[in-house]
Amino acid sequence: MNPVDSGSPTRGNAVPSGERGATRIADRVVAKIAAQAAREALVAPPRDSAPPSATVVVLRETARVRVSLGLPYPSDIGGQCAAVRRHVAERVGTLAGMHVSEVAVQVERLHLAHAHDVAQGRTR
Secondary structure (H helix, E strand, O other): OOOHOOOOOOOOHOOHHHHHHOOOOHHHHHHHHHHHHHHHHOOOOOOOOOOOOOEEEEOOEEEEEEEEEEEEEEEOOHHHHHHHHHHHHHHHHHHOEEEEEEEEEEEEEEEEOOHHOOOOOOOO
C-alpha cells in the first residue's frame, strides 16, 4: 500500500481549525472546580460547617457561578466573600479556560467562633 493512500493524517492534509470539533466542559465539572476554589479561599473554615457548594451556568465560554458557604462569626465577612470571588474566578478561568462574568457568594450560615464553649456554659 502506498503511504500517500494510507489515510493517515499528515501535516499537509491537517483539518483546518474552523472544521475541527470543540471541547465542552460540563457545568457540573466547572461547579466542582468552583466549590474546591471556594474551600481553598477560606482561611479558617468553621469546624462544624458543611463544605462550600457551587452551581454554575455556562454559555459558550462564559461562566456564571453561585457559591454557597458558611463563615465564622465574628469575622470580616465582606473581605472573606471578596477573597472567595477572586479565587473562584481565577481558578475557574485557569483550570476550565473560561471567562467568569459573575461570582455570587451566598452565606448560608454564620458559625459563632466560640459556640462550643457557650454550649458548655463557658462564656467570656
